[in-house]
Amino acid sequence: MSSTHLSPDPSSAAGSAPTKTTFRAHTDIAFIKYWGKKDEVLRLPENGSISMKLADLYTTTTVEFDPQLKQDVVKINGLVESGEELRVIQHLQRVRDLATQVSLPLATASARVVSNNNFPTGSGLSSSGSGFAALTLAATRAIGLRLSQKELSILARQGSGSACRAVCGGYVEWHDADTSEGSFSETLFPADHWTLSDVVVVVSQDRKTVGTSTAAHRTAGSSPFFITRLQRINQKILAVKTAIAEKNFGQLGQLIEAEALEFHSIMLTSQPAQIALLPGTIQVMHQVLQLRSKGIPCYFTLNTGHNIHVLTLPTHADLVADSLQQLPLVEWVVFTKTVGDPVQVSDHLL
Numbered sequence: 001m002s003s004t005h006l007s008p009d010p011s012s013a014a015g016s017a018p019t020k021t022t023f024r025a026h027t028d029i030a031f032i033k034y035w036g037k038k039d040e041v042l043r044l045p046e047n048g049s050i051s052m053k054l055a056d057l058y059t060t061t062t063v064e065f066d067p068q069l070k071q072d073v074v075k076i077n078g079l080v081e082s083g084e085e086l087r088v089i090q091h092l093q094r095v096r097d098l099a100t101q102v103s104l105p106l107a108t109a110s111a112r113v114v115s116n117n118n119f120p121t122g123s124g125l126s127s128s129g130s131g132f133a134a135l136t137l138a139a140t141r142a143i144g145l146r147l148s149q150k151e152l153s154i155l156a157r158q159g160s161g162s163a164c165r166a167v168c169g170g171y172v173e174w175h176d177a178d179t180s181e182g183s184f185s186e187t188l189f190p191a192d193h194w195t196l197s198d199v200v201v202v203v204s205q206d207r208k209t210v211g212t213s214t215a216a217h218r219t220a221g222s223s224p225f226f227i228t229r230l231q232r233i234n235q236k237i238l239a240v241k242t243a244i245a246e247k248n249f250g251q252l253g254q255l256i257e258a259e260a261l262e263f264h265s266i267m268l269t270s271q272p273a274q275i276a277l278l279p280g281t282i283q284v285m286h287q288v289l290q291l292r293s294k295g296i297p298c299y300f301t302l303n304t305g306h307n308i309h310v311l312t313l314p315t316h317a318d319l320v321a322d323s324l325q326q327l328p329l330v331e332w333v334v335f336t337k338t339v340g341d342p343v344q345v346s347d348h349l350l
């Protein structure tokens with residue numbers, strides 16, 4: 001990471017006393033998916049991606065570095081043994097390494113971390129993206145670092161790829177690059193450029209059947225269609241950016257739905273096959289097609305899990321949500337929309 005902006009935060013206490021910091025970072029929904037990695041350690045994706053940040057699905061994380069503490073203590077969704085603690089501790093170490101470069105007093109301190117999602121974890125709703133974004137923002141601030149937006153994005157990416165986008169707000173682009181320095185995200189358009197509604201449909205709260213995204217990413221290259229995907233991806237990214245710039249919902253919807261189906265085609269044709277779709281997921285897809293045949297503008301997209309996002313215009317959101325809520329295989333729907341940057345909050349979790 002460049003040291004251009006890497007410096008102690010003059011506004012923070014930056015002493016050796018513990019300072020609690022809490023950030024809330026929203027999840028995003030990828031319009032063009034990050035799928036497959038060029039470099040697994042640095043989390044350099046095979047292609048660039050585009051997403052929209054979501055107002056009502058978020059992770060809140062409090063971090064406190066304390067020189068008196070013997071080791072890092074990590075509590076996620078109320079559990080000390082969440083299965084994710086090792087990955088969190090590795091990320092805390094990246095933050096400590098940066099703090100060591102600028103000789104911050106807390107650079108060798110252990111940390112307490114408490115993190116909660118307000119939505120089901122590990123079910124395809126991008127909890128690792130919002131989780132590692134909130135962790136990056138809270139930990140760097142708590143230790144007394146001041147990083148640029150680009151540096152925060154690069155750092156967050158190393159915890160979880162999609163966190164690279166989740167430190168930004170509105171409509172976000174993660175640039176394709178062969179180096180860690182070049183692989184960061186930026187806001188393409190702020191949230192108030194265009195408010196879209198997203199009806200997030202939960203068909204099961206269970207963890208996804210395909211396991212973690214990290215493991216599933218490794219299978220991408222085994223699909224015979226992956227190369228074709230990569231050959232076409234830059235023109236798709238351009239088309240999505242144009243549709244957002246022109247606020248052309250019909251165009252955007254067609255592109256993101258086709259992208260979601262292409263992405264699942266890659267998963268289905270990988271070795272071993274990654275079958276994430278549940279009966280409820282398919283039921284929602286058919287209902288979206290039905291609604292569209294009646295002139296209601298709505299399009300679906302989904303990640304590696306079974307829960308599914310239905311994008312629509314705010315004027316149609318109630319109708320779309322009501323119609324999906326009534327499906328027998330739908331557990332519940334969360335009604336959300338485009339949102340801006342992550343926020344620092346004063347209600348600490350510890």
Ligand code: DP6
Pocket residue numbers: 030032033034035043049126128129159160161162163213214215217303304
């Ligand atoms: C399908 O960011 O969860 O949601 O970098 O291994 O943590 P890791 O993977 P992760 O992958 C997300 C993949 C996706 C598409 C996307 O969000 O772009």
